[in-house]
Amino acid sequence: MTGFEQDRLWARWMAAAQDGDNAAYARLLREILPFLRVLARRRCADPDRCEDVVQDVLLTLHRVRHTYDPARPFSPWLAAICERRSIDALRRRVRQGAHETQNDRAYETFADPAANKDVEANEAAEALKAMIAELPPGQREALELVKVKEMSLVEASQVSGQSVGALKVSVHRALKALRLRVGVSE
């Protein structure tokens, strides 16, 4: 398909979208993405920021879609919006750069050390939960009853139906397996 044919196709879809054809609108928005990404990359090296610009262009297109005249070419109309939004994003970045200093540690820590401990503890708990879930069923049950729910071996034996000796072995193996997973040698 030539550029001219593609433009006429997009113009037709856009005209249909203006008239309320949502399927044509969805098709158009998906089809123009590669075109928008190429245009956005001309002014932006960072792929994440480019995608932000592309999304901004889609939102702007949506807001000003009533200004498109189907008698005129579609691509220049779209390119002008993309150009405008890319320049706005660039200006925003320059403005932020002039007034703000990036503090990478600010994203990693909270001012209150206790808050950091909570976050770290939550993350560790999630990781441990995932590792326990991967243990064999017998070991997992023994560990949960004896170490997590803190039952005595006798109580755990009554709940699980395993003998006290079997529970001891299962808990020992489970702990050994977890230590190996987190890289702690005995």
Next chain:
Amino acid sequence: MTTDDLIAQLSATAQPVKRLAPPMARAGLWLLAIAGLATVPILLRSNLGVFAERASDPRMALELFATLGTGVAAVIAAFHLSLPDRPRTWALLPLPFALLWIALTGWGCLEFLPEQNQRGWALGQSHYCFFFLLAVGLPLSGLLLLSLRRASPLQPRLVASVGALGAAALAAFILQFFHPFDVTIMDLSTHLAALAILVAVFSLSGRISLAGRR
């Protein structure tokens, strides 16, 4: 949100929209409406005989043409600039008219310079022109911006500045019907000051005043 999610959301919630009329048609309609509004006070309150006599002078006729031309060209340019795909060079459309307008008014002022020296440099009636231009120019600019914001301009400051220039020039043209004397340097200064104030106010507030449909 991913781009695919955004597309799904936009396309699912899109409603049919009414296309904007071509910018020339919108500008023409706006100018006609303003002409209609301005005709009533001009017919009722101005001295058309004096105006016709002054307009018979070729220099004055050219000055009136340049003033009206600046207003009309700036309004047309503003309607074009409010659309995404129109080049920024549209902003230059009123420039030749504006230069001619200022040059002719300045020339007229120079002719009156000896008389001005005799009369002194007091503001005289100039403050009347200043307030007239603001009193007419401000609502005209406001009405123009109301029409322009329908396009949700992507360059609101430029659109508002050019629009305010058009409104100020139209106000200056209307002023000529109530201004039965040639422009002195003091008049020209107050005209330019009023024009600069209008353009500055609307340029600075353009981002807010034209952001209605964002």
